[in-house]
Amino acid sequence: MLPKGFYCGGLHSGIAKNKNKNDFALFFSDSPCVVAGMFTGSIVKAAPVLIDIDRIKKYRLFQAIVANSGCANACTGKQGKKDALIVCKEIAKQLKISDTDILVASTGVIGDFLPVEKMLKAVPKLVENIKKKDELAAVSSIMTTDTYPKYISKRIKVSTGEIKIWACTKGSGMIHPNLQGFHATMLSFILTDAQLYQKQLQKVLEVAVKQSYNCVSVDGDTSTNDTVLLLSNGQSNTGKLNTQDLEIFQKALNEITLKLAKMMASDGEGATRMIEIFVKNTKKHEDAEKIAATIATSPLVKTALFGSDANWGRILAALGRAGVKLNPDRVDIYIGNIMTAKDGMAVKFDEVKAKKLLQQKECKITIDVKSGKQWARYYTCDFSYDYVKINGSYRS
Amino acid sequence: MLPKGFYCGGLHSGIAKNKNKNDFALFFSDSPCVVAGMFTGSIVKAAPVLIDIDRIKKYRLFQAIVANSGCANACTGKQGKKDALIVCKEIAKQLKISDTDILVASTGVIGDFLPVEKMLKAVPKLVENIKKKDELAAVSSIMTTDTYPKYISKRIKVSTGEIKIWACTKGSGMIHPNLQGFHATMLSFILTDAQLYQKQLQKVLEVAVKQSYNCVSVDGDTSTNDTVLLLSNGQSNTGKLNTQDLEIFQKALNEITLKLAKMMASDGEGATRMIEIFVKNTKKHEDAEKIAATIATSPLVKTALFGSDANWGRILAALGRAGVKLNPDRVDIYIGNIMTAKDGMAVKFDEVKAKKLLQQKECKITIDVKSGKQWARYYTCDFSYDYVKINGSYRS
Numbered sequence: 153m154l155p156k157g158f159y160c161g162g163l164h165s166g167i168a169k170n171k172n173k174n175d176f177a178l179f180f181s182d183s184p185c186v187v188a189g190m191f192t193g194s195i196v197k198a199a200p201v202l203i204d205i206d207r208i209k210k211y212r213l214f215q216a217i218v219a220n221s222g223c224a225n226a227c228t229g230k231q232g233k234k235d236a237l238i239v240c241k242e243i244a245k246q247l248k249i250s251d252t253d254i255l256v257a258s259t260g261v262i263g264d265f266l267p268v269e270k271m272l273k274a275v276p277k278l279v280e281n282i283k284k285k286d287e288l289a290a291v292s293s294i295m296t297t298d299t300y301p302k303y304i305s306k307r308i309k310v311s312t313g314e315i316k317i318w319a320c321t322k323g324s325g326m327i328h329p330n331l332q333g334f335h336a337t338m339l340s341f342i343l344t345d346a347q348l349y350q351k352q353l354q355k356v357l358e359v360a361v362k363q364s365y366n367c368v369s370v371d372g373d374t375s376t377n378d379t380v381l382l383l384s385n386g387q388s389n390t391g392k393l394n395t396q397d398l399e400i401f402q403k404a405l406n407e408i409t410l411k412l413a414k415m416m417a418s419d420g421e422g423a424t425r426m427i428e429i430f431v432k433n434t435k436k437h438e439d440a441e442k443i444a445a446t447i448a449t450s451p452l453v454k455t456a457l458f459g460s461d462a463n464w465g466r467i468l469a470a471l472g473r474a475g476v477k478l479n480p481d482r483v484d485i486y487i488g489n490i491m492t493a494k495d496g497m498a499v500k501f502d503e504v505k506a507k508k509l510l511q512q513k514e515c516k517i518t519i520d521v522k523s524g525k526q527w528a529r530y531y532t533c534d535f536s537y538d539y540v541k542i543n544g545s546y547r548s
Numbered sequence: 549m550l551p552k553g554f555y556c557g558g559l560h561s562g563i564a565k566n567k568n569k570n571d572f573a574l575f576f577s578d579s580p581c582v583v584a585g586m587f588t589g590s591i592v593k594a595a596p597v598l599i600d601i602d603r604i605k606k607y608r609l610f611q612a613i614v615a616n617s618g619c620a621n622a623c624t625g626k627q628g629k630k631d632a633l634i635v636c637k638e639i640a641k642q643l644k645i646s647d648t649d650i651l652v653a654s655t656g657v658i659g660d661f662l663p664v665e666k667m668l669k670a671v672p673k674l675v676e677n678i679k680k681k682d683e684l685a686a687v688s689s690i691m692t693t694d695t696y697p698k699y700i701s702k703r704i705k706v707s708t709g710e711i712k713i714w715a716c717t718k719g720s721g722m723i724h725p726n727l728q729g730f731h732a733t734m735l736s737f738i739l740t741d742a743q744l745y746q747k748q749l750q751k752v753l754e755v756a757v758k759q760s761y762n763c764v765s766v767d768g769d770t771s772t773n774d775t776v777l778l779l780s781n782g783q784s785n786t787g788k789l790n791t792q793d794l795e796i797f798q799k800a801l802n803e804i805t806l807k808l809a810k811m812m813a814s815d816g817e818g819a820t821r822m823i824e825i826f827v828k829n830t831k832k833h834e835d836a837e838k839i840a841a842t843i844a845t846s847p848l849v850k851t852a853l854f855g856s857d858a859n860w861g862r863i864l865a866a867l868g869r870a871g872v873k874l875n876p877d878r879v880d881i882y883i884g885n886i887m888t889a890k891d892g893m894a895v896k897f898d899e900v901k902a903k904k905l906l907q908q909k910e911c912k913i914t915i916d917v918k919s920g921k922q923w924a925r926y927y928t929c930d931f932s933y934d935y936v937k938i939n940g941s942y943r944s
Contacts, residue, residue, distance in 0.1 A: 196868030196876045196892070227864055229877065229893045262861020263894040371847040373862070374869040451767040451847065451931075452722060452939055459940030465658025466769070468623055469722065472592030473770035480592045481625065496592070497625045498659040535847075537933050543848055544855030 153305055154285055155316035155345035156387035157182045161281030162293030165274035167222035167260070167267055176271060177219045177293035178278050179341055180247060184213035185383040186350045187255065188357040192378035198226030199233045200256040201379060207252060212350070215249050217341055217381055219257040219294050220271070221322075226262045226376040235266040242272050246279040257339050257379045259296055259322065291320045294339050297542055298324045302415045308404045310397035312390040315346040317401075319408050323416040324370060324423075338365060338416060340380045342408070346401060347386030348393060356402050357382045364409035368531045370420035371539070372449035417531035418513065422538030427457055428516040432527040439476045440528035443519065446474035447530070454535035457515075462506035464492040471519065478523055486518040549701055550681055551712035551741035552783035553578045557677030558689030561670035563618035563656070563663055572667060573615045573689035574674050575737055576643060580609035581779040583651065584749040586757055588774035594622030595629045596652040597773060603648060608746070611645050613737055613777055615653040615690050616667070617718075622658045622772040631662040638668050642675040653735050653775045655692055655718065687716045690735050693938055694720045698811045704800045706793035708786040711742040713797075715804050717761075719812040720819075721939065722771040734761065734812065736776045738804070742797055743782030744789060752798050753778045760805035764927045766816035767935070768845035813927035814909065818934030823853055824912040828923040835872045836924035839915065842870035843926070850931035853911075858902035860888040867915065874919055882914040 154160065158181050165176035189208050191201050207214075218240060225232045236256050244251035258266070281289065291301040303320035321340035348356070361380060393401060418426035429448045434440040447453055450470040456463040464485045472480060485493040488509035492501050509515055550556065554577050561572040585604050587597050603610075614636060621628045632652050640647035654662070677685065687697040699716035717736035744752070757776060789797060814822035825844045830836040843849055846866040852859040860881045868876060881889040884905035888897050905911055 192868075194865065194868030195872075195874065196864050224861070227861055227876075227889065227893055229891070262859075262865060263889065265894075373846055373848045373865065376861075376865050376868055450769055451935070452769045455936050455939035458936060461941065463658075465620070465623055465772075466722075468592050469590065469658060469769065469772050472588075472590030472772055476591075478591065480623075493623065493659065495625070497623050498661075535936060537936050539847070540851050540854060540931060540933050540936060543851035545857065 158343045159282040160290035162289040166270035174293035175222045177290045179217040181385045185385045187214045188353040188382040190380040196376045198377040200258045215253040222260040223264045224260045224262045225258040242275045294322045315388045317344045321412040342382040344384045345388040360405040360409045364413040368413045368417045369448045420533035421542045422536040423533030429530040431519045434521045434526045435524035437526040443474045444528045444530040448532035458534035458536045460510040482522045484520040554739045555678040556686035558685040562666035570689035571618045573686045575613040577781045581781045582746045583610045584753040584778040586776040592772045594773040596654045611649040618656040619660045620656045620658045621654040638671045690718045711784045713740045717808040721817040722769045738778040740780045741784040756801040756805045760809040764809045765844045816929035817938045818932040819929030825926040827915045830917045830922045831920035833922040839870045840924045840926040844928035854930035854932045856903045856906040878918045880916040
């Protein structure tokens with residue numbers, strides 16, 4: 153259920169070839185929202201990303217997010233920006249708000265221009281639609297190769313009352329975190345009726361993303377369009393949150409984004425399962441992060457996982473090329489709770505049992521470096537025939 | 549044909565499960581050789597790599613290379629080194645040379661120990677075999693997932709006579725360069741009857757590898773066992789090479805290693821074609837290298853190439869995340885000679901023609917950054933169903 157004052161809807165406007173595929177979404181708050189945003193770290197930024205970064209710098213309050221699938225509106229230059237702004241303007245007119253109150257997001261094929269005429273024609277119906285608050289219609293409109301819509305909501309109790317958080321995300325290809333500051337990796341919109349200062353909101357979002365979306369990799373390919381937006385309209389009437397309540401809010405946001413991040417990994421393109429790569433006991437946190445990211449993106453590790461092959465040698469080989477200085481002769485590797493390598497060498501283990509663990513929908517691989525106290529985790533998926541199939545013919 | 553004074557052979561010793569698969573090779577020079585070596589940049593180094601690095605530091609002259617497939621002898625600790633040295637000793641005895649005259653190399657599954665007894669039993673026959681100078685038998689013994697043996701030789705004229713260079717290599721998975729100094733990426737043995745100082749030899753090898761083996765990627769996974777050895781026994785009787793002749797030698801070595809590097813890319817695991825990623829007009833050479841490497845290893849680019857899909861947006865997206873600062877609005881992209889993007893945006897192009905070019909066995913993609921005068925190239929292959937098949941069940 154959406155937080156107080158929020159509306160959403162989605163429909164097929166004709167961007168997608170498939171008439172049964174929704175492709176045009178609108179999220180709206182009937183009162184102004186404070187906004188926090190994180191965007192792709194790629195130097196190639198799509199038009200909607202450039203528009204949002206610019207607007208968030210210039211303006212303080214927003215009321216709507218317009219999003220589409222089927223066309224990334226990336227590598228489209230001035231025309232791309234112009235197209236997005238025309239659509240914004242029409243929506244603003246119908247919503248009776250200023251067009252600078254709107255943020256935009258797109259996903260789909262790079263290099264294509266938005267079919268502006270088709271979208272403009274669909275605007276009246278889209279604006280009308282949002283009264284129904286049809287979350288599924290909205291979320292399905294931003295799906296590309298996702299196999300199911302991903303959205304969750306949560307009620308949280310704070311000292312002054314109850315707050316709602318609602319969040320959606322879409323994967324499932326070109327997914328790889330970029331760990332620099334103001335950056336993220338996919339489309340995710342988070343709506344809340346809590347009341348927060350903009351700086352607070354930005355901080356809680358960055359903390360949440362660091363431990364969730366920035367720990368997911370499907371294919372190592374960072375997108376040109378990655379966008380995370382958090383809108384807060386304060387309609388819960390719980391007032392400004394005190395320190396303790398802010399902690400409760402942070403915890404809830406962490407949980408929600410982590411859940412969505414895991415969904416994204418397990419629904420990665422062609423994925424048959426999700427694997428958590430947990431690297432522990434490194435000297436520095438960055439070391440654990442580098443090792444986890446290298447293992448999580450290794451094609452040899454990911455294809456072995458598809459084959460449910462407990463080939464720990466490939467895990468150790470990936471660690472070896474991660475660019476971290478450490479003693480590989482201290483490294484232990486576990487598949488689930490089964491030790492498969494000790495001090496960088498083979499140990500006898502039950503291959504059948506390990507294979508069974510790897511065949512589960514979720515599996516954890518632990519790499520214990522035994523050299524310090526830092527850790528990091530990554531959520532990834534296996535590399536299957538279907539990944540090749542999906543991506544060998546994405547545009548056709 | 550092998551250079552003067554060199555012998556080689558190979559046979560099935562029982563390391564490989566398949567009885568028709570040669571797995572044990574020996575290369576021998578009947579007089580001492582100066583040696584140059586380059587090894588994996590991974591911090592996880594296999595026992596044979598550690599032995600070679602140590603021996604090349606300690607000793608000046610060598611006479612043989614012993615190599616095997618089917619077992620990488622990596623992540624095998626002290627036992628792994630001991631095993632390799634036992635095999636060396638037996639071969640040295642039979643060849644009537646010192647066991648420290650021998651260098652070793654292994655490829656295959658990580659974490660398994662060498663089947664020393666089987667190998668020792670095969671030594672007499674292997675040593676006997678090398679008289680036949682059966683290059684195919686030797687080279688096929690180091691093949692793993694390669695679909696054909698890769699070796700070439702070349703005669704070159706220098707001012708004082710004729711020199712021969714012979715070289716072999718094996719791919720075809722866990723192939724990705726590591727661009728640091730004393731490092732390389734696969735097994736390659738190069739034999740010559742030219743006469744060079746050790747320092748000269750090391751330098752010409754590094755120059756050759758930088759423009760060949762270090763420009764190849766199959767899967768982005770740097771191996772624990774990568775080894776390039778260049779042996780020179782001086783039997784051509786052409787004497788020490790003067791500056792001009794050294795240049796001729798360098799040119800020939802560049803050509804040979806580049807040919808083998810291309811073979812390795814085109815015979816990458818599951819590859820249906822080879823693609824040259826040519827990045828030009830960057831400010832720094834490292835920028836061009838980073839961009840070329842990122843594009844060459846992008847799963848989304850490589851699966852699109854498998855589908856012969858001229859999806860230049862993915863190429864630009866990969867450039868965007870390469871960690872290089874540049875203006876993406878200046879970038880042009882060509883598939884063969886067809887311009888598919890200009891100034892970071894779509895241009896109209898003949899999709900059918902582009903698809904045809906991508907369907908060739910070899911295709912060149914050019915990324916013109918238009919910001920400087922530096923360039924770099926990478927040889928890669930497409931990502932196919934067979935890559936997943938080969939690596940989902942490599943150990944079984």
